[in-house]
Amino acid sequence: MERSFDPHAIERELYEEWEAAGYFAPSGEGSEYCIAIPPPNVTGSLHMGHAFQHTLMDALIRYHRMNGRRTLWQMGTDHAGISTQMLVERQLNGEGKTRREVGRDAFIERVWEWKERSGGNISRQLRRMGSSVDWSRDRFTLDDGFAGAVMDVFVRLYEEGLIYRGKRLVNWDPQLATAISDLEIENREEDGHLWHFRYPLKDGATTVDGKDYLVVATTRPETMLGDTGVAVHPGDERYRHLVGKVATLPLVGRALPIVADEYVDPEFGTGCVKITPAHDFNDNQVGARHGLPLENIFTARAAINENAPEAYRGLDRLEARKRIVADLDALGLLDGVEPHRLTVPRGDRSEAVVEPWLTDQWFVKIAPLAEAAVAAVENGDIEFVPNQYANVYFAWMREIQDWCISRQLWWGHRIPAWYDADGNIHVGRTEAEARLKGNLSGEVVLTRDEDVLDTWFSSALWTFATLGWPAETNELKRFHPTDVLVTGHDIIFFWVTRMIMMTLKFMGEVPFRKVYIHGLVRDAEGRKMSKTKGNGLDPLDLIDGIVLEDLVRKRTENLTQPRMAPRIEKDTRKDFPKGIPSFGTDALRFTFCALASTGRDVRFDLSRTEGYRNFCNKLWNAARFVLMNAREHPLDGPAEPGLAGRWIQSRARRLVEDCHLALETYRFDLYANAIYEFAWHEYCDWYLELAKPLLWDENAPLAHQTGARRTLVTVLELLLRAAHPILPFITETIWRDVAPLLAKAGPSIMLEPFPQSGDLAADPEAEASIDWLKGVVTALRNIRGEAGIKPGREIDVLLQGGDARDRDLAASSGYLLQRLAKVSSIDWLPRGERPPANALALVGELKVMVPLAGVIDIDAERARINKQIERKQKELQRIGGKLGNEKFVRNAPPAIVEKERNKAADVQSALTTLKQQLDSLA
């Protein structure tokens, strides 16, 4: 083995081998375990969120596979309508063409080409992460079978009246020229203005203060062209007499009825609100209540349309805004302008300001579906981990709105609806079916709906459509419902809710039994990682490393906002002055697990990854040590594990218990910590050191040496299996060297059983003994460190006090004690005898002393003792306070009181000893 661990030498090769051997496919006859991968965007690339998520899923998958479950990790990718189409359109625009020029069929052809060319990216990257997905069952949301399922669902919902087409106010993205759903909106606080306009009153009406006009305020002056009313609060004394009267819309001349509606906040502005039912969701409702007409004034690109006065037609909305304000000002109808902070809705893809716009769209009537979905979580059929997300789910589901599922795009599942010349709608899985159902002859000309379905409509079917639905396949029977969905809290509404609703509807069962929600990966400052901010990290750069110049280039090229480049470059050079070293996949995976605590967002800290890279190296070197010492010797024959051997096996049993518990409860952090702690601080720091003296001692009995070697190998092998789900590559590599020593002939650690605590004996006696030994060794190291005794120098040790147990332990572990603490002699001093000047440490009642004899600085020793005295006094004070409290003694459980009393006695006794020691140093 190499002197240090080199991930690159092993990772790719091992993965190819596993995949070729078919280890990722379900096997064995155990009960099924299944996770459906949240399908990544087919043309996307791996970001930190994916890497995080896939690490957790792979850990679960490998764990359950090793536990003997028949395990399927269903792979697949999503066509990601809007973002993929935007990407290809941008390429097209770069060539000076638009998609309309190219035409629908050619454009879709082009997207497919792009998919074929770049679709392999994400798969390659997933392989680098070590993800053991079943590639043989790879699916795509636009593949033929999946498309069939989507059509089927659409038609069935339509036939049941759960899908309808309607003219509604929708969120319209004028840049993409498509409707988007509520969820695709990002509301941002931005600086704007509040304009006050005078709307003249008709028929000589006046306000209470005698004015012949009303003042309305707006943040979007251009929409006034579509005003069809003015509203006031019904209880507002200032305007009560005007309700039912009429105002005139300036520039347009339209008569605006004045209506009373609770919606109006009398405290805000003048208490008069202009009502634009076709361009504002609230106004739309007010308008509906009072029968106000809808007046659409925008085109699909948010320019002013022919319904507006000629002067404004064709103007972009912002241009129109300026003109309108200027024109009103010229007419003396501008009553004032003030700066105003407002919430602006923007499309999450295009970042364009979204307009409420009146169009024909397809909707899913959601309430009937939501009911069962809420019940499934209420009654525990589906469990959220952590549980707090159930509340987020409920809150959303109980106020859920109908789902706008049509998108004015070309890339996606085209809506299976056809229109005849009279505008009648015919829905069917195919045009033929639509004709058949509509009883239409071949002569009737049908035109298919131009729109496609929201991407989430198809991914809502993910768990069952990937398994073959609507066919009743074996896989569907065996693997559905899946066991757990692993996803981020950002897509609970987009995806989790819709999967639950659709799956309950069409499968009659839940899609998954648990939903594990993990946090989002943020940068070291807690900011969201994004291309725009240039603070993102590519997981592969952490695995393979990247030099600074490449990193800077990568972060600054192809920016949507090129002006950010200098800033990004500066930050990058500051944060990664030496680029990023190569850490390897295992170290990255370990980092993600260790950071995955209770579902909160994680700040990604490179120094953690570095630490876990070091951990991998530690494991590697421990294995080197074990192999060096065990390879040349037979491991069978009489073997005596000894106290240390019994101890480490007992500790290993605890490790195994902890691992199972942590993984069953999705505490990946506790799992990672348990592995780290055991491997480094128990196995390496102590057991290896305890084994060394025996291995190196020519006079040691063979059975003891064999026992130590066997223990070294068996515990290492067990540790490798326990760590495999999180560190697949390094564990496999080492395991292949180690397993043969135990006559294990399996081809891969992947196929070995996860350790069970029943395999190991609990040994409290050995644990107590080694704890004692560690206490004495640590005490002596402390004296050495504090007193500045050279590490190489051997010391004499005097023991005094203590009880029979101390004597037994000193006798039984004296051999180890001497070697671990570089002790040349151990002698007992009779109780009561005055020791020579010494440095003292206490292990319980036992005095552990190192005679000064010129090796120790008396002043330093006095300082050290004083420090301990101070500490003990503080402790005694605290305990004394408790025991002095009558209520405590009376009310606390006797066991607690007893414990405190014993503690007080121990501390008191230690204090006495320390004080004597201080006197003796005087």
Place this chain on the structure above:
RNA sequence: GGGUGUUUAGCUCAGUUGGGAGAGCGACGGCCUUACAAGCCGUAGGUCGCAGGUUCGAGCCCUGCAACACCCA
């Protein structure tokens, strides 16, 4: 405006029925000890956001406040 979460060592975070405040990184001191300097040994550092309350006892339970983050309107 409503909701959820967070606030523990310099930094990032654990702390599982309320009963002796922990880890990693960083800092400081000492070591090239024959697996590992990506290492070993030792040390320092915290009024557990603030104010109340419940309790014999609160990092943990309750109330209020503050700051930050996210979600919804």
